[in-house]
Structures are given as structure tokens and as C-alpha cells.
Amino acid sequence: MKGQPVTSIDATDIAIVAEGLVKTFGTTRAVDGVDLRVDRGTVYGVLGPNGAGKTTTISMLTTLLRPDGGRASIFGHDVIDEPDVVRQLIGVTGQDASVDEKISGIENMVVFGRLLGLGRQGAKRRGLDLLDAFGLAEAATRPVAKYSGGMRRRLDLASSLIAQPPLIFLDEPTTGLDPRTRGQMWDVIRDLVANGSTVLLTTQYLDEADHLADRIAVIDRGRVVAEGTANDLKALVGTATLQLALADAAVTDAALATTEHVLGTRASATPERGHITAPMADPERITDLLIALRTQGIRLAEVSVERPTLDEVFMTITGHGTADPQTEITGKVAA
Ligand SMILES: Nc1ncnc2c1ncn2[C@@H]1O[C@H](COP(=O)(O)OP(=O)(O)OP(=O)(O)O)[C@@H](O)[C@H]1O
């Protein structure tokens, strides 16, 4: 997996360029003028709710769908004019696993390797190495029908890597996985980049983009509505949200005023329950706030700091939510 120079990509340090990509299905503009620029050797996150246009965008970048407008190139090769070259430079792991249930993990790897032009022995050797790297060595000879969801995802990813592509597309690689398996997947993705690959991944989870991606594009209804590092995006909503539960709800107004004064931001309150919520750009200020509240004799029942959720990022950027409560995974469960 070491970064062997591939002649056709030497000329550019830009892995993906998309300009004004458009795809319509009937009256739906699934992708409505998307621009992207992904530097070689980075992880790029495409973040958006169900139906935002993530998979459709990937399908155009990977030559599976022809754009209705705009253009895109992979390491300088146009996806419409040079689809065969583009296909040699990429690996794709789809939202729906493409592995064959009836045969074993290693047999799947050999099938993919053969399709990509490897010899049988070479495909088997590399297949076993990859299965081992993804913790599937013991399950290698078991039929895939008996794999768990997380094992299937890892097999799907392994199969897309058998030709050692310089650019890897991962469409929601961790949706539906438990936290531990998600963590393993993140490690695998980091290893790929450490070994010289470029990765574009889509996700519905801000924390996933946050942990993995060098840069993130937020897409909504087929358009890029924000682009930048995770910190850039979080700065839009404050880096975190401070939650205060007051011991006595009667002093909510006073506590709210103090919170806004000390943090220098607008806060909101639910007076009947004595809860205050405030965006917090600078976590250091929390100490000042706690001292100020104590000085005023305002006692707290609970203090917590929560990272912004995808929904909050969306609300801030687009003025509407992601319309899918399931996407909120870093916030606490609604009371
Ligand atoms: N083959 C198709 N025919 C008709 N409409 C489609 C087709 N593929 C996608 N769409 C529509 O295009 C829009 C974008 O879909 P897309 O699959 O790209 O979203 P997504 O961001 O990948 O969503 P998800 O998070 O649910 O995977 C949706 O409104 C979807 O219904």
C-alpha cells in the first residue's frame, strides 16, 4: 500500500476537481451545481442529510452516472472524456455492499482481484493480507451470509482496495455500525491516508467528518452550502453548547442575563424547567461563568458541554433542520 508513483497522476496534486456538477432525475435536481476540490493525500468529508445528493455526486465522480451539466476530473482526467483512466485510479465502496453473500470473504476478494486484472495467486495473496488488516482473517473462509453488518462493511472496503487505488470513495462507510466497529473503520481509513491514498467519504455524522476529514463540504438539496475544516464549520455554531440546569427555576432570568453577559453570546432558556442553553466559542469562559453564578448565589443542578450536532450546523447554515432526528448522535437524548 506504499505510495507507488502512478505515472498518470504525477502531474497534479489535486485528486478531485468538480465544477458546477448537475444531475436531474425528472423534476428533481438531485445535484444542483456542486463545486469540489480535493487535495491529494487528504480525507475529504461530504456531509449531508438523506437525499442531499451525496451518492449522486459520487456516482458522477466515479463515472457511474453521466453529469447533465458541469465537469469533473480525477487527478486531471476528465470523467466523461477518459472514464477508463479514471476507473483505474479509483476504488469505490457503495452504500449497499456489492459483495456476494453466497461465497466466502476470500473468494469475494479473489473475484474482485480477477476483475481488476490480478492473477489468481496474486489476488489471493493480497486478499488475505487485506482481510487480515481489517480483522477478517479468521472469517476469511466463512460464507459472507454469516458475517455481521460491520464485517460486511469491512469486507466491502477491503474489496475496493485490492487494486491499491490512489483515490478511494466511501459512501457512508459507518452508517448503522456500532460505536466500536465505527472506531475500527476510522482507524482503517486513517491508515489508508497514512499510506498515501486520498479518501472522499460521505457521512450524515458531523463527529465522523470531524474525526477524519481534513476538509468538509456540507451539502443540502444538491448544493454545497458550506465548505471548510471541521473547526470552520463548528465556529459557525460556536464550538460547543453549554447546558445549565438550575437548582431553582425561579432565578432563570437572572441566570440567563449573567450567562449572556459573561459568555458574550445569546443564550436561550426554558424558564419553567430552569434550563439554559448557550453556544460557547471559548470553553475557557465557562470558569468565569460558574464563578459569576456562584457570586450571585445561583446554584446549579447540572452542567454539561455538548459538541454541536449536524442538526445545529444545518440550522445555522440553512435555517432548517436535517429533518431526520436520527442524524443527531453527538447530542444527548432529548428529555
Ligand atoms: N436513480 C434515481 N432516480 C430518481 N431519483 C433519484 C435517483 N437517485 C437519486 N434520486 C433522488 O435524488 C436525490 C438525491 O439522492 P442521493 O441518493 O444522491 O442522496 P444522498 O445524499 O446519497 O442520501 P442518503 O443519505 O439517503 O444516501 C433524492 O431526492 C433522491 O430521491
Ligand SMILES: [Mg+2]
Ligand atoms: Mg446516499
